[in-house]
Amino acid sequence: MWDRLFPRLSISSSKPIIWFHCASVGEFNTAKPILSELKKDFFILLTYFSPRAKNFLQSQKDFYHALHPLPLDLPFSVESFLKRVNPFALMVMERELWYFMLKKTKAKKILLNTYAKGSLMERLLSKEFDLIICRTEKDKEIFHSFSAKAVACGNLKFVMEREDKDIELSMPEGKVIVAGSFHPSELGVLKGFYRELLKKVKGINLVVVPRHVSKVEVFMKELAEFKPCLKSSKVPDCRFVVVDTLGELFYLYKLSHISLVGGTFSKGVGGHNILEPVYHKKFVLFGEHAQKIKDLEEFVLSKGLGFKVKSVREAVDVAMKVINGEIVYPEFDLREYAKKIKECYMDWISKTLEV
Template sequence: MVAVYNFLYTLLVFLYLPVFVLTNRKKGYRSDIRERFVLYSDSSKENTLWFHCASIGELNVAYPVIERLKEKHNILITVSSPRGKDFALKKYPYATVRSVPLDLPFLIKRFVDIYRPSALIITEGEFWLNLVVKTSERIPVLSINTRVSPSSFSFYRRFTPIYRKILNSFSRFLVRSEKDLKYLSFFVPEDKLVLCGDLKFVSSSQKKDLFLDKKGKKVIVAGSTHDPEEKVLITIYKNLRLKYPDLRLIIAPRHLERLDQIKKLLEEERLSFSLRTETDRLDSDVYIIDTIGELSGIYRYADVVFVGGTIAPVGGHNILEPAVEGKPVVIGNHYEKIEDLYRFLKKFNAVFSVNDGKEMEKLIDRLLEEGFKPELDISKYQEKILNCYIKNIEEYLV
């Protein structure tokens, strides 16, 4: 099975490589072919800890762990995407950042020989055969914030022999939820599994320190919205501002290419609007976030937050960022992708799901009138999660 995998992987690499190079060139990214074939030399450092974070999402999730461990260890980070590498170089200026080698045995071996790390820590669900198996022959390999979706579990079961080999090569899995624990227990013994909780609870505290001149106004923030969610929120806003004259609506569309569509909708509804890139004052009816990476910082100015992709049948976006800020989070009934987080936060009345716009309007009205006091002490929960990860990682670094 391993020989078949290596043969097919090698074949696909040489077939796909020209496409990969051309696609990234068009996007303005370097493909780093020399790095992927480990065609370089570098000096190793003592106490090097290797983190593999496939892309930007994983780089953000691993941030609190890397920050805690960088005090005692030199940090080596590998990424899968050119965009992820650019991001890692900016976010982790103290780390050595490389594109991950192609998943071939001799390349993985050469990479480990160059850097001589004390352990490999893989974020979430990057279960590449040689990356895991070959590295585990030399050093401990751990998985943090391990995520196994139902579709991934079905795929792993279809190829049980090879995934059992991969997964049993890990020294330990530090998983985010009971569901992930259950899926992994099909392949590996329970003594390799530790439930620590979702690292996103910790990493979601990262945000830009930005300024917004709220001037005492009540604010609804609609984050990561899709069509037709803006229309629903605008209707609710127009109805509620009759009761709350100083009410303002902030819209942060998931995709900035929809800005013209949203502006046209606001013009049709005869609402004034302004853009984040133009002002930091909430003088217009609607304030549009037309920037990238600022939404998490905007949430702290909200009285009520709606998170998108939940009326539109997308499955939901990040409800942790506003919850970490202690804001009441309102969503629709399409939350399949964030179900575990929804159920956890629901226990503390930190998130509310509604079936339609009328329900949402009544709920937002109540939250604006009565105010909101969070029942979950996020800071204590964050520390508990992070300590679990650090403690279990450090057991393998002695």
């Protein structure tokens, strides 16, 4: 709290300083592709609002040069921070509209990946920005109605830049289902799905990735009827694998014929990233409880890249149609789509900063 009230940071850099603000971990992860590009030419001072984000952000030093909590939105605190930083530009993710931060900062200001709600705060503060980069044309039109300069480039959440690598699994011949980011509360749905699928298709392989690796023992116990193997055990020709290694889910989706994404099949979570299978041109199935990923859900459904299912029977029916080739993946490449989004953001940022 004292660092926020009385900022004491000291920065010295030969590069122009960009003050880049994210509320928490989610916004930071979305901003990574932009931060990677900006860090080549600028000194990045990253600020955050959520205290819970600190430990994670400290492990992400490849994306910034200095880290500091957001100063309290009081004239004294903001002015003290600005005197110590003297930023060349202020860049803000999504909807962090702090009154004194925006009013006191005289450098160029850019709002990134935002969406419009038509609120009074938007009307008051949107004109403080030299540029607002929105997710949709509708958002752009709303900001234009406030006399703000806005452009639409798309949703930065669609930009997932990962290294190319393959994960090896020793499984018998057959179709592969990957169930990623599942919680223990969703295992009833998963067991019902797999049981019904086995009645219809011989040789279905299932790879299950718990959301939290600490729950692996719970998964092994709950799924015992299917004789699961731990991935780390490297049992050859195992048809049902529970993954107990970290950082591999994104690449495991590449092996699937169809994927299920957890956090959506029971109440209380709200959904996980349903775009990761789509990145590999794989259909994604998810449940009804996707309130935290509404923007991703709307995109996936609108492009015909996945299915929202209300029951085990519906999930099995869809899976069978995909397995039998009755439903064919559309001619859509998320990588190319995401590449254009990032290029749009960087073009507008460069023009605004006059780089």
